[in-house]
Amino acid sequence: MPINKKAKLVYNVLELDKLEQKPTRDGYGLGLVQAADENPNIIALCADLIESTRTENFAKKYPDRFIEMGVAEQNMASVAAGLSAVGKIPYITSYAMFSPGRNWEQLRTTVCYNEQNVKIIGSHTGVSVGPDGATHQAIEDIAITRPIANMQVFAPCDVWEAQKTTYAISKIDAPCYVRFAREKTPVFTTEDTSFEIGKAQVFFEEKSRLDVAIIACGPLVHNALLAAGELEKEGFGIRVINNVSIKPMDERTIIDAAKDAGAVVTVEEHQVAGGMGSAVAEVLAKNFPVPIEFIGVQNRFGESGLPNELIEHFGMGVKEIKEAVRKVTNRKNNYKI
Amino acid sequence: MSHLHEEKLKYLEEMAAKIRFDTIESVINAGSGHIAGPLDMADIFTAMYFHVLKHDPKNPNWTERDRLVLSNGHICPVQYTTMAHAGYFKIEELKTLRQFGTRLQGHPHRSALPGIETTSGPLGSGLSQAVGMAIGFKMNNAKNQVYCLMSDAEQQCGQTWEATMLAGKLKLDNLTAIIDRNNIQIDGMTEDIMPLEPLKEKYEAFNWRVLEINGHDFYEIINAVETTKAIFEKPVMIIAHTIAGKGVDFMEYQYPWHSKSFKPEEAKETLKQLRTLQGKIKSEHE
Numbered sequence: 008m009p010i011n012k013k014a015k016l017v018y019n020v021l022e023l024d025k026l027e028q029k030p031t032r033d034g035y036g037l038g039l040v041q042a043a044d045e046n047p048n049i050i051a052l053c054a055d056l057i058e059s060t061r062t063e064n065f066a067k068k069y070p071d072r073f074i075e076m077g078v079a080e081q082n083m084a085s086v087a088a089g090l091s092a093v094g095k096i097p098y099i100t101s102y103a104m105f106s107p108g109r110n111w112e113q114l115r116t117t118v119c120y121n122e123q124n125v126k127i128i129g130s131h132t133g134v135s136v137g138p139d140g141a142t143h144q145a146i147e148d149i150a151i152t153r154p155i156a157n158m159q160v161f162a163p164c165d166v167w168e169a170q171k172t173t174y175a176i177s178k179i180d181a182p183c184y185v186r187f188a189r190e191k192t193p194v195f196t197t198e199d200t201s202f203e204i205g206k207a208q209v210f211f212e213e214k215s216r217l218d219v220a221i222i223a224c225g226p227l228v229h230n231a232l233l234a235a236g237e238l239e240k241e242g243f244g245i246r247v248i249n250n251v252s253i254k255p256m257d258e259r260t261i262i263d264a265a266k267d268a269g270a271v272v273t274v275e276e277h278q279v280a281g282g283m284g285s286a287v288a289e290v291l292a293k294n295f296p297v298p299i300e301f302i303g304v305q306n307r308f309g310e311s312g313l314p315n316e317l318i319e320h321f322g323m324g325v326k327e328i329k330e331a332v333r334k335v336t337n338r339k340n341n342y343k344i
Numbered sequence: 345m346s347h348l349h350e351e352k353l354k355y356l357e358e359m360a361a362k363i364r365f366d367t368i369e370s371v372i373n374a375g376s377g378h379i380a381g382p383l384d385m386a387d388i389f390t391a392m393y394f395h396v397l398k399h400d401p402k403n404p405n406w407t408e409r410d411r412l413v414l415s416n417g418h419i420c421p422v423q424y425t426t427m428a429h430a431g432y433f434k435i436e437e438l439k440t441l442r443q444f445g446t447r448l449q450g451h452p453h454r455s456a457l458p459g460i461e462t463t464s465g466p467l468g469s470g471l472s473q474a475v476g477m478a479i480g481f482k483m484n485n486a487k488n489q490v491y492c493l494m495s496d497a498e499q500q501c502g503q504t505w506e507a508t509m510l511a512g513k514l515k516l517d518n519l520t521a522i523i524d525r526n527n528i529q530i531d532g533m534t535e536d537i538m539p540l541e542p543l544k545e546k547y548e549a550f551n552w553r554v555l556e557i558n559g560h561d562f563y564e565i566i567n568a569v570e571t572t573k574a575i576f577e578k579p580v581m582i583i584a585h586t587i588a589g590k591g592v593d594f595m596e597y598q599y600p601w602h603s604k605s606f607k608p609e610e611a612k613e614t615l616k617q618l619r620t621l622q623g624k625i626k627s628e629h630e
Binding site for chain 2: 050071072074076077079081082084085086087088089090091092093094095097112113116117120121122
């Protein structure tokens with residue numbers, strides 16, 4: 008299997024049934040404590056969701072550095088801006104529907120334009136939130152954070168990367184938004200997998216021939232790997248890129264993928280409009296246009312259901328990724344650049 | 345901060361008159377900008393920068409300074425003018441208000457001008473930021489005082505009350521807010537648009553201490569701020585009753601002057617009234 012050994016993924020990355028499963032929000036909880044242990048200026052604010060956002064461990068360990076905000080996300084964003092103005096590094100946590108959803112203008116004006124070092128932690132993104140239904144399934148959060156100047160945006164793929172992202176953003180002086188997921192998802196990277204702000208990583212690469220590059224982010228990176236594994240058996244050459252750093256984006260790696268493969272499929276648990284795929288399309292349209300297929304939610308709201316059945320229902324399953332690869336391959340062959 | 349003696353009072357009154365004139369001249373020069381609010385807050389800004397605040401205009405990032413957060417950023421022309429007179433920058437720079445490349449943005453931008461503590465304009469978020477600063481100072485056991493200047497109309501914003509609730513919960517006695525109770529907003533009088541009264545009782549119900557003053561009386565302004573120092577375990581709200589458009593007879597109490605373009609004759613008459621304190625100085629030459 009053409010798994011990129013340099014990525015140091017788990018050895019049995021494609022054996023879904025054997026992989027440990029953990030939610031990425033757990034990684035946030037771990038990364039926050041890790042960062043806070045080193046830096047006393049790190050504080051956390053939460054809008055009545057400390058257990059489900061995994062802010063709880065921090066709140067227990069550092070009660071004097073934790074502020075319970077109640078159900079008041081707009082206030083939380085601007086209070087954090089004020090705390091940053093006097094030297095603190097606040098992590099603000101809620102479901103992504105409410106932060107950055109409900110408090111978008113406060114994030115734009117009082118955090119980003121005001122150049123305050125606030126970290127926005129959005130839990131419960133994607134339709135995989137499941138039974139709670141569409142009101143709590145954030146599928147527009149990348150689209151609303153990405154265009155704000157000064158804001159950086161990340162979508163980690165598993166619990167390890169979630170922890171590393173949470174820790175890494177504490178080291179930079181900039182507003183950052185990180186999206187996390189509620190549901191348990193495969194743990195397929197390891198402690199040794201590298202993470203760097205502004206870098207995408209190649210997780211899977213067929214060296215002998217390359218037909219399509221799949222550029223994915225979040226837990227769906229694992230679906231992209233499963234699709235690549237199956238397509239490989241059918242004779243396709245696939246490169247899978249984990250595009251965790253949506254802004255700043257690793258343009259070099261994205262452009263090289265387009266040049267090498269000549270066709271791209273983007274995969275994200277987010278609206279296709281304005282998401283990570285849109286950001287990839289902006290880079291490629293300017294630098295090296297190739298046919299692109301976009302896997303994501305197609306201008307619909309989510310609904311209640313089991314996480315996996317919703318992923319498939321909304322067209323983000325392994326089958327749909329494989330279909331998109333076939334389709335984009337045909338387009339590439341029919342429209343020579 | 346010390347109590348007022350006659351000489352200082354006279355100095356503050358003359359400074360406020362200069363600030364009113366220079367503020368409106370800068371707005372006229374800019375061709376747009378807010379009018380009524382800057383005029384009615386001139387006395388409070390003067391009291392803050394020339395008597396109350398612990399600050400150093402030559403060292404605007406001094407860590408020991410008090411923080412003044414302007415929540416209703418649209419009245420920034422009066423803050424810019426007061427800061428210029430206090431020595432933050434040259435008075436000539438007021439001519440650049442709202443022009444391309446200026447540090448004096450149409451709504452204040454923290455990174456543009458040293459001494460501005462927060463970027464503001466969208467109403468209702470200043471108190472939250474002041475609360476954040478006050479919490480941060482408490483965490484650090486720092487003695488800095490935080491002041492938040494607000495409009496009355498932004499008491500209609502839900503976020504204001506989220507911040508009010510948190511400040512009451514955390515007993516932020518290092519926070520003093522001042523409401524410019526001028527009774528006007530863009531579409532009309534506040535009590536017609538969306539009634540705020542009883543405002544005092546609202547804040548008291550949120551566990552704040554509330555003081556009410558005449559916002560044009562330096563004794564009352566300064567005594568109120570002095571009083572807050574003796575109030576513990578509660579944030580303090582000072583409701584400052586002001587006259588919208590104070591200083592220009594045809595603007596006073598008139599909501600259309602919240603923000604409006606000057607006709608040439610209006611500009612001339614306004615500057616004349618501000619220069620002569622509504623005609624009290626008779627030696628004015630045309």
